Amino acid sequence: MRCNDMSNNEYEIIVAGGGIAGLTAALTAARLGRKTLILSGAVPGGHLLSIERIDGYPGFPEGISGYELCPMAQEAAMAEGVEFVPSELIAVTRAESGFTIQAENGSYRARSLIMATGASLKELDVPGETALRGKGVSHCASCDGPMLRGKTAVVVGGGDSALQESLTLAAHAASVIVLQKDAQLTGQAVYQRQVGEQTRISVRCGMQVEAILGAQVVSGVRVRNLATGETSDLPAEAVFIYIGMTPNSGSVAKMITLDENGRIPVDAMLRTTVPGLLAAGLARSGAAGRAVASAGDGAAAAQAADRFLRNGEWQ
Ligand SMILES: Cc1cc2nc3c(=O)[nH]c(=O)nc-3n(C[C@H](O)[C@H](O)[C@H](O)COP(=O)(O)OP(=O)(O)OC[C@H]3O[C@@H](n4cnc5c(N)ncnc54)[C@H](O)[C@@H]3O)c2cc1C
Incomplete structure (x- = not known):
């Protein structure tokens, strides 16, 4: 005492x-x-x-x-x-x-x-991100996932958090696109297997997000294919960022x-x-x-x- x-x-x-x-x-x-x-x-x-x-x-x-x-x-x-x-x-x-x-x-x-x-959680630091925060740009899959029924969500990142949250989103959204800058995913094996088994999730490696698109709310992302240098726009209603x-x-x-x-x-x-x-x-x-x-x-x-x-x- x-x-x-x-x-x-x-x-x-x-x-x-x-x-x-x-x-x-x-x-x-x-x-x-x-x-x-x-x-x-x-x-x-x-x-x-x-x-x-x-x-x-x-x-x-x-x-x-x-x-x-x-x-x-x-x-x-x-x-x-x-x-x-x-x-x-x-x-x-x-x-x-x-x-x-x-x-x-x-x-x-x-x-x-x-x-x-x-x-x-880090920000992407790309055009559109700040203006559309809370209007489709999010760090919280469990908070915003339920609003994505029938819609498309983009998840940026390829580590544990990105893969785990893409699985959370797949329970709600019609499709989830994981965009990973590196050539491979880095998340733990169990998440990589579960993501691979989830038909609503597609993974695209070597893709860098260059802008988040939308006037009032998110309408998509502009991505650069790091292998070819080409840019393209992907339609999506929400963007979840887990890049470290x-x-x-x-x-x-x-x-x-x-x-x-x-x-x-x-x-x-x-x-x-x-x-x-x-x-x-x-x-x-x-x-x-x-x-x-x-x-x-x-x-x-x-x-x-x-x-x-x-x-x-x-x-
Ligand atoms: C999307 C996601 C999913 C995850 N899933 C899992 C999982 O399934 N299993 C697992 O084991 N781990 C998981 N993790 C990792 C896990 O969340 C972290 O490792 C753990 O929560 C870290 O705890 P912490 O207390 O060290 O830090 P934090 O959780 O970051 O807590 C720090 C706290 O300090 C506060 N703070 C900051 N600055 C100050 C200040 N100046 N004064 C006072 N307070 C301050 C912050 O606001 C925060 O509340 C996940 C992480 C993320 C992002």
Whole structure:
């Protein structure tokens, strides 16, 4: 049992980010007896929240939806005493014994900070994309798929997310066209097999999207065949973009040198070079990109933060 003489806005551990890494970090920190606050953003859950069927998460052989799993993780953390603040971290500075954290709703102090701010889906950065966002351009297949009955959807990308979401869309749309820039798909074998078996999905590799077409709503995409150099227009009512992610790590960029992909470098215990500062999940270097890995990171980072608070060692 520990005596707690911290003031209202002081915490032993603050977790920035309410995805599965952050929720698990906060849960673990609280279970270790630490006064813990999570800056969860407006709605906890991160990417998982909008995923209809999370695959590969142990304990759920048939998958589980994000809107079931995320509230379960949130409730577990709250039950252990984690304080949830629906704000984002804006800036961090080093203070005498820890960090001063500026959030949207005010300022906090923490002896240890776990950055679990994840990553954001990349944009294509082509004409039409910004103007047609929400008018057919989307990152959320489970949200917008049900509106595509009898229609054609384009999915841009060839990795896990693109293939998984094309399968989600195929349950609703009349046809789904996957446009992959590389010569081959890169998603895991199980998704490649399922996509191959789904007659409503066609895959075109070596195709680069150059523009999203439409006046008020999406009417198609302009693509370049990278082998021949020819461009053509494909009619479609919606475009879903899954071409990778950009880490949300900018707020610590002044304190540590980010890796070449903008992620936060950590050691095997998820510690950065700054004592007390850790990173977990998609925001950190070498993240595996799966939900279970982010959850594992969250638990490991909280353990390492607890050890630091106990003995002050950072080697
Ligand atoms: C379409 C799609 C399908 C997927 N399907 C699967 C699947 O079936 N199985 C699987 O294992 N994995 C899947 N994944 C991967 C999985 O979603 C991620 O690996 C995992 O959710 C990452 O969790 P995270 O907590 O590290 O990051 P995130 O989910 O990115 O969470 C980070 C959170 O931090 C918030 N945040 C950002 N900046 C700040 C800030 N400054 N302050 C506070 N909060 C901030 C973000 O808004 C977000 O809520 C999928 C991913 C996508 C995109």
